[in-house]
Amino acid sequence: MAGWHGSLRVIAQAGGNALTNGLGMTATDASTVVAVAAAVITQPDGNFLLTCRPEGKPYAGYWEFPGGKVEAEETPLQALGRELQEELGIQIQKADPWITRIFNYSHATVCLHFFRITQWYGKPWGREGQQLSWQSSVNITVSPILPANAPVFRALSLPSVYAITHASQQGVEASLQQIEQAFRNGLRLIQVREKEMDEKALRLFSEKVVWLAHDFDARVLLNSNMVLSRQLGADGVHLTGPQLMTLPERPDQEYGWCGASCHNVEELDQAEKLGLDFVVLGPVLPTLSHPGIKPLGWQKFAALIRHYPLPVYALGGLKLDDLVVAQELGAHGVAMMRGIDGI
Ligand SMILES: Nc1nc2c([nH]c(=O)n2[C@H]2C[C@H](O)[C@@H](COP(=O)(O)OP(=O)(O)OP(=O)(O)O)O2)c(=O)[nH]1
Numbered sequence: 001m002a003g004w005h006g007s008l009r010v011i012a013q014a015g016g017n018a019l020t021n022g023l024g025m026t027a028t029d030a031s032t033v034v035a036v037a038a039a040v041i042t043q044p045d046g047n048f049l050l051t052c053r054p055e056g057k058p059y060a061g062y063w064e065f066p067g068g069k070v071e072a073e074e075t076p077l078q079a080l081g082r083e084l085q086e087e088l089g090i091q092i093q094k095a096d097p098w099i100t101r102i103f104n105y106s107h108a109t110v111c112l113h114f115f116r117i118t119q120w121y122g123k124p125w126g127r128e129g130q131q132l133s134w135q136s137s138v139n140i141t142v143s144p145i146l147p148a149n150a151p152v153f154r155a156l157s158l159p160s161v162y163a164i165t166h167a168s169q170q171g172v173e174a175s176l177q178q179i180e181q182a183f184r185n186g187l188r189l190i191q192v193r194e195k196e197m198d199e200k201a202l203r204l205f206s207e208k209v210v211w212l213a214h215d216f217d218a219r220v221l222l223n224s225n226m227v228l229s230r231q232l233g234a235d236g237v238h239l240t241g242p243q244l245m246t247l248p249e250r251p252d253q254e255y256g257w258c259g260a261s262c263h264n265v266e267e268l269d270q271a272e273k274l275g276l277d278f279v280v281l282g283p284v285l286p287t288l289s290h291p292g293i294k295p296l297g298w299q300k301f302a303a304l305i306r307h308y309p310l311p312v313y314a315l316g317g318l319k320l321d322d323l324v325v326a327q328e329l330g331a332h333g334v335a336m337m338r339g340i341d342g343i
Contacts, residue, residue, distance in 0.1 A: 034108045037080035038067035040098065040156065041090075041117045041124065043134065048156065049124060050142060051087065052131040058107045063133070064146045065114070066124075076113035084120070089127050093119035097330040099155060100307040103148035112148060113307075116327070155311045158278055159188040160323060160333030162259075162313045163340040165209065166289070168196040172205055179209060182343040183216035191238045191259075193223040193337075203228065210234050219257060226255050239276075241267050250274040261315075265304060272309055280335045281305060283316025284326075289337055290316070302329040 041049040050063045066087050070079040077095060084090050098114040126132055133142050137156040145153075163182060167175035179190065190213060192206045206222055210232050213220045219235035222228055226237045236257030239247065244260040244267055251258055260271045262279045271279045281304060283295045295316060296304070305312045311332030314322070319339040326334050336342075 032109055033102065034110045035070040035076065035079075035113065036067060036110050037070055037076040037083065037113050037115065038065040039080055039084060039092075039095075039115055039117045040065055040152075041084075041120065047134045047136050049088075050133050050135050050140075050145075051126065052133075052142070053146075054128050054130045058105070059146055062144050062146045063142045064149065065152075070113070077115065080113075080115055084117075087127055087130070088122075088124040088132075090120045090122040090124050092117055093121055096327045097306075098332065099152070099309055099311060101148065101152070101309045105147075110148065114152065154277065155332070158311055158332060160327070161187060161189070161320065161343065162280065162333060162335040163187055163190040163343065164193050164315075164335060164337040165190065165205075166193070166337050167205055168194050172201075176205075176208055176212070178341060180212055182340055183212060183218050185343050187340070187343050188216070188218040189221075190218065191221045191223055191335075192234075193238070195223075203232070206234065207232050221257055221259060226251050229255060236277075238280075244270055244274070247274060250276060259313075268304060268308060276310060278311040278313065278332065280313045280315045282314060282335070284314050285317030287317040287337075298325065298329060301331075305330050 049066060051066045053060050053062050053064055066084060067080055068083040068087070070076050074082070080095065081092050084092060095115045095117050098116045100114065101112050103110050103112065124132060135142065137153045140153060163179070165175060165179065170178070190209065192209050194202055194205060197205060206220075206228060210220050221236045221238040222232070222234050223238050224240050224243055229237045234256070236259070237251060237255050239258065239260040241261050241263055244262070258276050259278045259280060260267070260276050262268045262271055262281045268279060268281070281296070281301060283290050283293060284298060284301050285295050287295070301314060312330070313333050313335040314326040314331045315335040318326070318334045318336055320334070320336070320342045323334050
């Protein structure tokens with residue numbers, strides 16, 4: 001159990017005391033937590049597979065991600081390989097670890113290890129007579145859904161690339177042109193982070209980014225400024241590390257999406273406690289925007305996010321080409337400031 005992150009680590013050390021894991025769910029004892037492996041089997045268009053729980057199981061008739069309990073002597077990934085063969089007749093070709101979430105049902109407390117499966121052998125079919133359905137995170141058309149899975153759909157609706165503006169260095173016009181091009185090329189999430197702009201310039205620039213983004217159905221989060229975010233109709237706020245550590249609770253839902261910058265385990269724990277939508281963790285590699293800060297490196301990055309419940313974007317000196325390695329290590333995606341010109 002050593003090395004389990006956040007709530008899982010806490011539960012492992014708790015020795016039977018009831019505790020809250022920061023997601024509004026309570027686990028009672030490490031020994032009563034049932035490990036489950038679940039697959040987000042994703043097609044190139046982003047649609048993923050849900051299956052309907054067959055008669056005879058708890059929550060029969062509810063829709064879920066394919067998978068099942070991890071048996072003794074199995075790793076979650078081994079369990080998933082077995083379950084997908086048994087339930088769907090497919091073999092995993094490529095699986096990336098994703099988020100790990102705990103949920104308290106009346107019949108059990110489950111620890112769900114999610115993997116994203118992007119390549120597999122065979123065509124999925126309901127080998128246990130269960131129904132299958134390909135779904136999109138923005139429009140789930142089957143119901144009911146297992147209660148633990150609502151935040152998972154929200155996480156899945158986050159794109160794999162998160163851009164960060166740097167107009168103060170680049171020049172406002174050049175920056176807006178680049179951002180528009182990136183939206184044309186598929187960018188769907190951006191943070192306005194302009195620490196050197198005065199209030200008026202920031203308002204003007206942010207307003208333009210929001211207009212542009214909404215033309216492309218993309219989302220804009222403003223760095224640290226909840227009031228301005230709401231005034232401009234932006235999609236939410238991105239908290240700085242210090243801001244994250246001083247907030248007693250998540251900004252009101254009326255502010256929309258809420259992410260945060262994290263650099264260490266304390267900040268990751270706090271983001272989990274506040275129930276944020278995602279975090280950015282870095283710097284992974286040396287970066288011009290934070291000279292003099294020792295980068296985490298990929299190994300430490302992977303260790304910090306192991307078994308973490310929120311989607312994590314890797315940040316710091318990264319380009320689009322780093323997305324594959326980031327996701328193989330458990331990241332949801334990559335966040336980029338200068339790398340945005342490659343989008
Ligand atoms: N497979 C799966 N299980 C989920 C999801 N969400 C969620 O809360 N769970 C819970 C429901 C169950 O309590 C538990 C999975 O247990 P299960 O009974 O389906 O496991 P299994 O396939 O190994 O079944 P069995 O051999 O025990 O009959 O995890 C999900 O998306 N997929």
